[in-house]
Amino acid sequence: MTLSYIIESIISGILxxxxxxxxxxxxxxxxxxxxxxxISHSVFxxxxxxxxxxxxxxxxxxxxxxxxxxxIILFSSGAIIYKLVIRPVQRAKDVIMASMVATFGVAxxxxxxxxxxxxxxxxxxxxxxxxxxxxxxxxxxxxxPLIGFIMAICAISLLYWFLNHTYIGKxxxxxxxxxxxxxxxxxxxxxxxxxxFGLSIASAGAAGVAMxxxxxxxxxxxxxxxxxxxxxxxxxxxxxxIGTGLAGLLIGSIIGICAAFLPFVWVNVLxxxxxxxxxxxxxxxxxxx
Amino acid sequence: xxxxxxxxxxxxxxxxxxxxxxxxxPVLKPPLFFLSLLFTAYMYVALAESxxxxxxxxxxxxxxxxxxxxxxxxxxxxxxxxxxxxxFATALLGGFFAAVLAALVGYPVLRxxxxxxxxxxxxxxxxxxxxxxxxxxxxxxxxxxYKLLPVSIEINxxxxxxxxxxxxxxxxxxxxxxxxxxxxAGLIAIREDEDVAKTMGINSPWLKMKAFILGAFFAxxxxxxxxYYIAYVHPEVTFxxxxxxxxLLMSFFGGCRTWVGPLFGAIVLSLVNQLIVTFIGAxxxxxLYGMLLVVVIIFMPDGVIxxxxxxxxxxxxxxxxxxx
Amino acid sequence: xxxxxxxxxxxxxxxxxxxxxxxxxxxEIVSVVGANGGGKTTLLRTISGLIKPTSGTIEFxxxxxxxxxxxxxxxxxxxxxxxGRQLFPKMKVxxxxxxxxxxxxxxxxxxxxxxxxxxxxxxxxERTKQKAALLSGGEQQMLAISRALMSMxxxxxxxxxxxxxxxxxxxxxxxTLKILKEQGMxxxxxxxEVERSLELSDRAYxxxxxxxxxxxxxxxxxxxxxVREAYLGM
Ligand SMILES: Nc1ncnc2c1ncn2[C@@H]1O[C@H](COP(=O)(O)OP(=O)(O)OP(=O)(O)O)[C@@H](O)[C@H]1O
Ligand SMILES: [Mg+2]
Numbered sequence: 001m002t003l004s005y006i007i008e009s010i011i012s013g014i015l016x017x018x019x020x021x022x023x024x025x026x027x028x029x030x031x032x033x034x035x036x037x038x039i040s041h042s043v044f045x046x047x048x049x050x051x052x053x054x055x056x057x058x059x060x061x062x063x064x065x066x067x068x069x070x071x072i073i074l075f076s077s078g079a080i081i082y083k084l085v086i087r088p089v090q091r092a093k094d095v096i097m098a099s100m101v102a103t104f105g106v107a108x109x110x111x112x113x114x115x116x117x118x119x120x121x122x123x124x125x126x127x128x129x130x131x132x133x134x135x136x137x138x139x140x141x142x143x144x145p146l147i148g149f150i151m152a153i154c155a156i157s158l159l160y161w162f163l164n165h166t167y168i169g170k171x172x173x174x175x176x177x178x179x180x181x182x183x184x185x186x187x188x189x190x191x192x193x194x195x196x197f198g199l200s201i202a203s204a205g206a207a208g209v210a211m212x213x214x215x216x217x218x219x220x221x222x223x224x225x226x227x228x229x230x231x232x233x234x235x236x237x238x239x240x241x242i243g244t245g246l247a248g249l250l251i252g253s254i255i256g257i258c259a260a261f262l263p264f265v266w267v268n269v270l271x272x273x274x275x276x277x278x279x280x281x282x283x284x285x286x287x288x289x
Numbered sequence: 290x291x292x293x294x295x296x297x298x299x300x301x302x303x304x305x306x307x308x309x310x311x312x313x314x315p316v317l318k319p320p321l322f323f324l325s326l327l328f329t330a331y332m333y334v335a336l337a338e339s340x341x342x343x344x345x346x347x348x349x350x351x352x353x354x355x356x357x358x359x360x361x362x363x364x365x366x367x368x369x370x371x372x373x374x375x376x377f378a379t380a381l382l383g384g385f386f387a388a389v390l391a392a393l394v395g396y397p398v399l400r401x402x403x404x405x406x407x408x409x410x411x412x413x414x415x416x417x418x419x420x421x422x423x424x425x426x427x428x429x430x431x432x433x434x435y436k437l438l439p440v441s442i443e444i445n446x447x448x449x450x451x452x453x454x455x456x457x458x459x460x461x462x463x464x465x466x467x468x469x470x471x472x473x474a475g476l477i478a479i480r481e482d483e484d485v486a487k488t489m490g491i492n493s494p495w496l497k498m499k500a501f502i503l504g505a506f507f508a509x510x511x512x513x514x515x516x517y518y519i520a521y522v523h524p525e526v527t528f529x530x531x532x533x534x535x536x537l538l539m540s541f542f543g544g545c546r547t548w549v550g551p552l553f554g555a556i557v558l559s560l561v562n563q564l565i566v567t568f569i570g571a572x573x574x575x576x577l578y579g580m581l582l583v584v585v586i587i588f589m590p591d592g593v594i595x596x597x598x599x600x601x602x603x604x605x606x607x608x609x610x611x612x613x
Numbered sequence: 614x615x616x617x618x619x620x621x622x623x624x625x626x627x628x629x630x631x632x633x634x635x636x637x638x639x640x641e642i643v644s645v646v647g648a649n650g651g652g653k654t655t656l657l658r659t660i661s662g663l664i665k666p667t668s669g670t671i672e673f674x675x676x677x678x679x680x681x682x683x684x685x686x687x688x689x690x691x692x693x694x695x696x697g698r699q700l701f702p703k704m705k706v707x708x709x710x711x712x713x714x715x716x717x718x719x720x721x722x723x724x725x726x727x728x729x730x731x732x733x734x735x736x737x738x739e740r741t742k743q744k745a746a747l748l749s750g751g752e753q754q755m756l757a758i759s760r761a762l763m764s765m766x767x768x769x770x771x772x773x774x775x776x777x778x779x780x781x782x783x784x785x786x787x788x789t790l791k792i793l794k795e796q797g798m799x800x801x802x803x804x805x806e807v808e809r810s811l812e813l814s815d816r817a818y819x820x821x822x823x824x825x826x827x828x829x830x831x832x833x834x835x836x837x838x839x840v841r842e843a844y845l846g847m
Pocket of ligand 1: 624647649652654
């Protein structure tokens, strides 16, 4: 086992972690601000991956170019789901639980619609550049993960900018910090919720494209992605964009280091055991305040 | 007064008649398909009732029930495979191991609330699945096989049918009894408001623990029998997360605040599910399932049973009004 | 300007307000006083649209508003300083103020509104970057009032603005209200500082157990024996 192998492993772990972060950030956002625990989050990531895949295979549109379109499509899907499912559920007494069950239903529907129309086979998004690598001395970095990572960083930065530098974004934060106060300064909570949910789903879609550049995807992979979403969100602290970003990178590094020494399955056992421990002793997350 | 006792006798009578009919049903030599259909329905009744002890009464939604179920299945499989002991003899032991597991994880996990509890219970199942997948003693990713009973398939199905019917009945009756006991009242107080319950002198950690362990024990026993029924255990089959979700769905669908809810939900949904899977296809059936879940939670957040009762009560009140 | 007519409000079937009628005219200060649990907060929350009444109407500038949602009511510049302040604790002072000017109309006027607030409370000019949670209770109350002013209220409602404050800050609050009155602001004040509120007010209502049991000019009520006995301990 050479040093460059270990470094490569860590780098690819970190790249992966960045993508996990964008996959998770929207999930934490709806959980934190809207008290909606959206189990269907990752299913929309898979949907994003599929749309990107079809655009690439059928129409030869490069995944990077089709990304804005995917964001728009998924934002709209999110808005529709919000109107149809989330809005009614928000009237429930225990919003978190009711939303969990309802969005679980959504996840089942979307997953199986995808697997009905597109078959459950694994697919991978492979534009020409994704299979080549960059070399830094002896260390090689594959371009697929690198491009996915760059996409993820851009998406997170955009989201961060939106939340902290636009009025609506600040409205989202205000609603989260104090819903009554927010209502009394004239924030339209329904609209804020719709935009939050739409953005969350849109970011999931972007993450799905990035994931598809690295891993094979298929409709039921969403439940595995969901586990990683839980992992990153809870380590990072629910609803903190920066925390989620850091958690993604941290977990990525851990995956990278462990993967250099351990078989992959044990890496997962280790990670989820770690998550259990964090849940038990620091449920507010390592980077939450 | 007299009416009431008469009503109660009628209820018991009806119950006994229905049980007797279900009990003798296999003697009529129905197609095997019906026996497995009902076996599965009974199993879900038993699972949903046992899940409901925790998930329904206290409102601690667990997605880890499948971990206890699998513990039971693996116990009977290992004992049969390694030592040749019959699963019918070790199913209770499976329940016992599941209960021990529940006690061990329950101590830390039951301190968590709401979504945090739910996620950690899910993680328990996931971690166990990953471990079993790589643990050679329990067959890792190949699984373990049971030796079949040396009888014809008809007799085999009949035996399992009766065993599961017994389990479902017993567990439902026990859960019903718990619901009406002081223990049950404590659990329901926890769901209403755990802090208030504590100030009323309810020992909530202990009650939760008891409910969790009892539910796990039942799940373990059911799992032990189920493994034998399908004749093998495999991490991806026994630990299938969808089973956990299905159980939850059944309880929610029926209404998880009474013992009737999971019973009703499990029977209706497992029959509907099996029939659509058989005649239409797995994907469509799951799509319908998912939609059902969404619709139920939107329009009947307290479950079908409560919704129906609600209609009934309203009718009564309106009726009463007209008399006044 | 504000006209509440035969208002009934319930919490889960338990009545909290019964047959409340009340009027606030332009440029008036009107107080609502009464013991704890009388329903004062419920009244203001209902006017702001946070709670829907079971029956009765609320009119503001000739328009029925009781069916509108809170942000639509804000848009009509009927603004509340709520009980418990309800600030955004993790936001800076300046961001709390900016959130007050969230709606487009107020946003256009942001610099002038800030100017006005800084004139009233110069400390905020120096502390723009401080987190709201780190302000003292009195300062938080000032910030809550300032945030409401940022929304350019036509009618300002305050729910116990002096609750839990030291005498010094209480003086400050009432001083501020006096200044606002001189500037021509219309105010609906809920307070347990019965004497000072009545002194300041043009008119007042006494709310007990969800019902209005007395109303009149501020000075008149102040001389009323019952009021003196019940609220002023004389
Ligand atoms: N969210 C609620 N749910 C149920 N009942 C409530 C709720 N809020 C207030 N109440 C009840 O309504 C009544 C009026 O309460 P309200 O807060 O309006 O009184 P208040 O006059 O503002 O009292 P205080 O002087 O203590 O602020 C009280 O009996 C209270 O218990
Ligand atoms: Mg009050």
